[in-house]
Amino acid sequence: MTSTEKTTEASDKLDPAVIKIAIVVVLGAIMAILDTTVVSVAQNTFQADFDTDQAGAAWTITGYTLALAAVIPLSSWAAARFGTKNVYLTSLVLFVLGSVLCALAWDITSLTVFRVLQGLGGGMLMPVGMMILTKAAGPAKIGSVMAVLGIPMLLGPIMGPIIGGALIEYVSWHWIFLINVPIGVAAFIYAMIILPGADESARPKFDFIGLLLLSPGLALFLYGITLSTEHGSFTDPSVLITAGIGLLLMIGFVFHALRTTNPLLDLRLFRNSKLSMAVITMGLFMIAFLGAALLFPQYYIGVRGETTLMTGLLLAPQGIGAMLTMPMSGKLTDRQGPGKIVMAGIVLITIGLSAFIFLGPDTSFWLLSAALFVQGLGMGMTMMPIMSAALATLSDKQVPDGSTLMNVVQQAAGSVGTAIISVILVNNLRGAEDLGAMADGFGKTFIVTTVLIALCIIPAFFLPRKAIARSTTDADGKPVAPVMMH
Incomplete structure (x- = not known):
């Protein structure tokens, strides 16, 4: 090995201090992301134990999701006002408290209320965690750091059903919430010791108008989209009215944010073309990816x-594939930029998804597992490099807004994708009376997800194909102080 290769290999390694911080962030992310999926397997149990119907039980998912959507836009302001460490610790406490209360719920209403509290805590864990990691690692290592953070993001939807199913089957539904307590306590103690002090806090003016527009607007829009899955159509009046009001509020926020000095979320970041392309790619990818993720378990179970x-x-082969490529893609992103890596990942996901177009009632599990493994390889090369492309060009001052923006896009696009694919699936299964017809309905729906994933190649083509240099100007084009490498 030459001295140059040794230097490159050494530079690829994360600093031990950054790894310690990454462990804290991953612990919090695991809890927040698992709880978006683990409750889905308990829906029938909730209906039986609390004597409620499917719509009532579904509020345990909807309430959590809407709380996440409402609180995420506050992340950037809260981090600037109180410091990332304080906000992160407070979020952990709220999440664990909500988990304990969920386990003690006595009816479906109390469970839903406590899930909302849990969501208010969980909503800030990911964006604030990304702020902490990005600042600790510095711009040169952001790809490697995002790869670490991507592990819970990709494995959460896969491990959730396994963990939830095992706990419900062998213990009780209460433990899908109580399992968060030891993890949360460990994360809190570890964060108190490891995370740097909150000396970065400032006193920015709070944008009350922005809050009144964006948070309820995003929540109403996503709730309206969610209603489409119940009605099997986007044209139902309840869907159009609710989502329409939410959309109008968000449009109002856009005009407000572009005219005010310190908006709740700085949309002037879109002047950065690299960030804009990354946001477009991420939005389209999340619509397709989470839409497809909805179909796999429904096919296997139904x-x-x-x-x-x-x-x-x-579904485990998908996670295994992602774990194999994610560390490599993080290092390559730092060296070469995300462009080529993301496009290669999208090609692999498209190839893997295309196998599901030809589903039958007895399609070989070995074939489907191989297809899922190929998809996983692509997933590990896609999601977090896109995130890196968005954040790597931002200055330290811009990172909080950039992190919050990407999490808003992920939450919104994921909900939209889930709703679109759910409605398409319902219509494709209408009139299906045997397993063959049902499998055919799933296959037709997978055509849509495959096309959507393939279309991601278009915005991905414009992502940077060389190492990204961090911005030296703020959102208004003014120079910023040099970034201190950690």
Whole structure:
């Protein structure tokens, strides 16, 4: 090995202090992301134990999601006002408290209320965690750091059904919430010791008008989109009215944010073309990716008759594939930029998804597992490099807004994708009376997700194809102080 290769290899390694901080952030992210999926497997249990219907039980998911959407826009302001460490610790406390209360719920209403509290804590864990990691690692290592943070983001939807199914089957539904307590306590103690002090706090003016526009606007829009899955259509009046009001509020926020000095979320970041392309790529990718992720378990359970636990195991090849490529893609992103890596990842996901277009009632599990593994390889090369492309060009001052913006886009696009694919699936399954017809309905729906993933190649083509230099100007084009490398 030459001295140059040794230097490159050494430079690829994360500083031990950064790794310690990454462990804190990953612990928090694991809890927040798992709880978006683990409750989905308990829906039938909630209906039976609390004597409620499917719509009532579904509020345990909807309430959590809407709380996440409402609180995420506050992340940037809260981090600037109180410091990232304080906000992160407070979020952990709220999340763990909400988890304990969920386990103690006595009816479906109390469970839904406590899930909202849990969501208010969980909503800031990911964006604030990204702020902490990005600042600690510095711009040269942001790809490697995002790869670490991407592990819970990719494995959460896969591990959620496995963990949830096992706890419900062998213990009780209460433990899908109580399991957060030891993890949360460990994360809190570890964060108190490891995270740097909150000396970065400032006193920015709070944008009350922006809050009144963006948070309820985003929540109403996502709730309206969610209603489409119940009605099987986007043209139902309840969908159009609710989503329409939310959309109008968000449009109002756009005009407000571009005219005020310190908006809740600085949309002037879109002047950065690299960030804009990354946001477009991420939005389209999340619509397609989370839409497809919805279909896999429904096919295994509804058509193949597998248990929730077995379904989770059958999805495991996807996570294995992602774990293999994610560390490599993080290092390559730091060296070469995300462009080529993301495009290669999208090609792999498209190839893997295309196998599901030809689903039958008895399609080989080995074939489907191989297809999921190929998808996983692509996933590890896609999501976090896109995130790196967005954040790597930002100055330290811009990172909080950039992190919040990307999390808003992820939350909104994921909900939109889930709703679109759910409505398409409902219509494709209408009139299906046997397993063959049901499998065919899933196959037709997978055509849509495959096309959507393939379309991601267009914005990905414009992502940087060389190492990204961090911005030396703020959102208004003014120079900023040099970035201190950690």
